[in-house]
Amino acid sequence: MRCVASQVCALLAGGGYAEKVAVAEGQVLPVPPGISLKDAASFPEVACTVWSTIFMTSRLSKGETLLIHGGSSGIGTFAIQIAKYLGSRVFVTAGSEEKLAFCKSIGADVGINYKTEDFVARVKEETGGQGVDVILDCMGASYYQRNLASLNFDGRLFIIGFQGGVSTELDLRALFGKRLTVQAAGLRSRSPENKAVIVAEVEKNVWPAIAEGKVKPVVYKSFPLSEAAEAHRLMESSQHIGKILLVA
Ligand SMILES: NC(=O)c1ccc[n+]([C@@H]2O[C@H](COP(=O)([O-])OP(=O)(O)OC[C@H]3O[C@@H](n4cnc5c(N)ncnc54)[C@H](OP(=O)(O)O)[C@@H]3O)[C@@H](O)[C@H]2O)c1
Incomplete structure (x- = not known):
């Protein structure tokens, strides 16, 4: 259970191009200690993808x-x-x-x-x-x-x-x-129950490594939501290293 007003990040059900999103409780993670709210957004999708595949499976x-x-x-x-x-x-x-x-x-x-x-x-x-x-x-x-x-x-x-x-x-x-x-496997097609299992494993196994500073966010560039098309152009150019963030 997360407390009201705690800072969280989440594995979304799908697209996150929105100012507000509703997320199943099992897909919510605390912002790791020492990580900004914005940089925390770079972690859930990649951590859940990598942990559920090469580690869990x-x-x-x-x-x-x-x-x-x-x-x-x-x-x-x-x-x-x-x-x-x-x-x-x-x-x-x-x-x-x-x-x-x-x-x-x-x-x-x-x-x-x-x-x-x-x-x-x-x-x-x-x-x-x-x-x-x-x-x-x-x-x-x-x-x-x-x-x-x-x-x-x-x-x-x-x-x-x-x-x-x-x-x-x-x-x-x-x-x-x-x-x-x-x-x-893909993440998106998994059931909310299955996603919750992965998110719990990620919090247990990956979040401590982030808190220790052993795994750092790699954010190449952030764009305001209104410039999503520009963010897509950058991604298609493949010039970037790491994540491209959209910030609402
Ligand atoms: N299954 C899932 O749940 C899941 C979830 C998230 C992402 N994904 C997939 O994971 C991949 C990475 O996602 P991302 O968001 O991190 O994308 P990304 O930052 O756009 O990365 C795409 C990568 O593909 C590399 N690439 C292109 N052609 C290549 C080749 N011939 N040999 C080796 N590497 C090549 C690019 O390398 P260069 O720039 O050096 O050319 C680039 O690093 C995508 O295919 C995405 O669809 C899957």
Whole structure:
């Protein structure tokens, strides 16, 4: 139960382009200590996405290796920090050296420029030929075969986006030989009860890391709600690193 007048942030049911929103109680979180109300808005969606996928489902564990595609994205910048904090060796892909340098500054161990390097070869090289244990993927079809080739035995691929398409061919032997697991999920279609379970896990496991200063908000730019179109243009340009906020 939250008290009247306490500062909160929330995992919304969907779009948040509004001055006021109604949210189920189970999707409300306190603003983490030391974080401004505005910066707190950058956390619920990314924290719930990353925690519910690579931690709650793919069971990324201390000492394991993680590959994050789009390391400089809103999702990626959060995933790097929490995975590093919990003891993983973190690999990222990004489309420029500037973005890779930023990813390294917040904890990534290995940066791979997807425009100039073959990420499968680089992952193999960096892991002594084994591959990574878990992949957080926002590309879908275009990376599917290469993601499977990049996984270690008992590896887990979690797909959260389809920027590279939704259809591809699958040779089942690619799963069979290395005992691979492939999963995909979105937050929005989950029931309020399911979202509440995730939000409670995030408060228990992620909020202390934010309170300790080990996971920081990465906010590239804020726009007033009236300039939402400008915010979209920036996001489509993909110049940003981290989150873009709309402020009412
Ligand atoms: N399933 C869910 O519940 C859920 C929830 C939230 C978000 N998502 C998904 O997660 C992804 C990230 O979301 P976001 O809001 O953080 O978006 P974002 O900041 O706009 O990030 C998009 C990212 O995709 C990267 N990218 C584009 N082409 C790539 C390629 N060929 N290889 C590797 N990376 C590539 C971009 O990297 P460069 O800029 O370096 O090119 C950028 O970092 C999106 O696909 C979104 O739909 C899913």
